[in-house]
Amino acid sequence: MPRCDWRENATGAALAVFLALVQLRLILLVLGDGYNDSVEAAFGVTIGQPHWREVQNRVLAPYLVQGLSHLFADYFLAHIAFSALALSIAGFLAFRLGRRHGGGMIPGLLCLFTLQASFSFLLSPPWLYAWDYIEIITFILFAEFVLSGRPWTWFMALFPLALLNRESAFYISMWMILDPWCRWGLGRLGLGPATAPDRARILAGLLSIPAGIGAVLSLRALLFVEASGPRLSSDAQAIHDQQFDSMLINLFPNLDDIAFEIANPALSMKLLYPVFVVAITAIALVLAWRFPVRLLAFGLVHLVMVAGAMVVGKFFETRIFIGFIPLLLVAVLLLPGRTARECPFRNSKGAPGRERLSGPRDARLQLAGHGGEGAGQVGADGAHHGDGGDGDQGGDQAVFDGGGALFVTNQLADQAAGIGQHGFHSLVGRPDAGSPSDLRQEILGFFFPPRVS
Template sequence: MIVSLLFAFAQFRMILLILGAAYRNSIDAALGVVQGQPHWRVFQSRVLSPWIIKGLSILTGGFPLAHIFFVIAMTALAGWLMLSLTDRCFGRRAAWGAFFLFHLLFCLLLAPPWLYAWDHASIILFTLFTYFVLTGKDWRWFAVLFSVAIFNRESGLYIALWMIADPLVKAVLDRARPQWAMLVAGLVCFGSGLVLLNMLRDLLLVKEVGPALFNMPEMAGRNFQNNFVMNVNFIKNFFENINFYFNMLIPCLMICILCLSFILSVRDFRRYFSLALVQVASVVSILVFGVISETRVLLESIPFLAMGIWVLFPEAEKGTSRTNRRRPFPLVKSAGFTDSADSMDRTVS
């Protein structure tokens, strides 16, 4: 945990160096959600991280300092989870590989002018999601995770999507009835999530300040904007105007997500296709509704890349049982993420 905390301080220094004065805008964006005056209407449902920061401000004496503490703490926790949970699945070497890959990708995806509080929480939530998939947790774990993630960002719906897709895929392949508990829970989560998102936006929104602040009146009241043509032009420009910012690495990273999704599906279709489907849906969603120039939109895909890539290395999987007996990161047990060595062996093999 100490190593992860040191890396978190280093990453925060990089955030300040890259974003500069624009970091204050990210603080204001989180505060706006708490006050019911977000930049955009869609932000109003992303209440989890801003309200955690608001709670921390009672201890720190101010929202900006609480935001800084939150960012450092979330980065440290994300790194520690990446290290600990990957160790449980694939062994110590893979764990350190995932840890350094996480920090490398995090640094790579830093870009002005935005880095929202919910971006940091998304990394943690999708690290847990990836771990739950890899270890074959039952529907209750995913339902609880969804109930937290949906308050952080609408990308929590991807968890519900997996809960729907996975039992259906396995039922088709096994020519058997689906796991009804997982399927029904997924449908309930997805439907209730859509209702909850719109309810939060309708009830908590006082004023959408973005249209006036950024001189974009045409964006007022919208939940989403079709940015596909703009993003295609961005990607085209990345490759046509190569410079020392190496912006072409961003679309290359998206290609890596798609390639890893395909390879995992080929390796074990029954086990990984639903996870791959979620990642493909995420990339498509970013291309259509996101803004590629804001590279932070890919942050929640880091856990899939950092942890999922080790599935491709059989020697990492073979070391799982030894890792469970060794338990070099005992804090995982106290956090409640425990499985027997035999259960983990069956899950990974």
């Protein structure tokens, strides 16, 4: 397992800052004068005069800019500094996500560049709000917590931070409710550990929804003075009101716009945005299929996010898809490897050591192995033991698939040698990218990606 030292973190941080400045320059070029309109939108939230009442509760980013304005000449310069800082933080978090779950420097850099490339792809005038920067940070943290298997308290700590930024925080609540039920359902189908739903996580998710709605409505009631949106143009108010006349809001206008771009492709290449949405939908489905124990609920939540963006958002105001970038980072980390589908043992009753597994930290990963005289042979690829025939010394190495997965055996049964009985190995592993074997899937049940602390 590669060691993550300060030099690698410093390299990642330096690249994150550099690419953030490159991204900021691109933002200023793409948005032009529209950047100033986005700054005014953030400032309006701090004085109770947002463009529309619906965004008055999005206070986190505007007030962070307000705090930075004490260090700069005005709110505009503070907003530029905030943009650079937020992009730098997001970039470093993406680097750490890749470094931690990809098992090396290269996956970290891949995630960093994927983040910035995707952000650039989704830039379109005239809007890029302050809360769009924070949203990508909160959803990278969300993805990190999911991949790391954090307890529900971590998600509850993230929820209010995300809620003060944008209502998309309710997707975190949805995940807290869905994930325990998905795991329970997989267990009932024999596709996962047979465990009861995590009631604490479900309850936390359920309670966070009314609490969050109450917080949103309270912030709007307490802070809102008047809407400045009608001053943007003569028909701004009429367009805004028309959007909320239907429960489906923007769905049919969005479909009409997509159909027009398909029928009339232009040099602006807006046709790529429907392709992007189809791609993230497919990625969510594939992640849910390939890694159902960990990512079924994660994939389902992102499908709901796609539906929400189609219904509520303006499709070609492509900043609304920035929150999907962390999904791409997860896909970059997990999908390229030629690994078997994450699917624990289907049999509810099996041989010793073949009980259903719940994840990398499950105590039942003390799997049954074979202890005997001399060096053991496991499968066609072999497991190379260094006991010298004693059968009672730990620290043996087993190599499956010729480097496809590396496991260290920590302990063999003391009395295994000479009597041919089964001992127990404690297997701890870091599967590298490589071809899986039936043997590895039989022993492990499913694939664990490498993880670096």
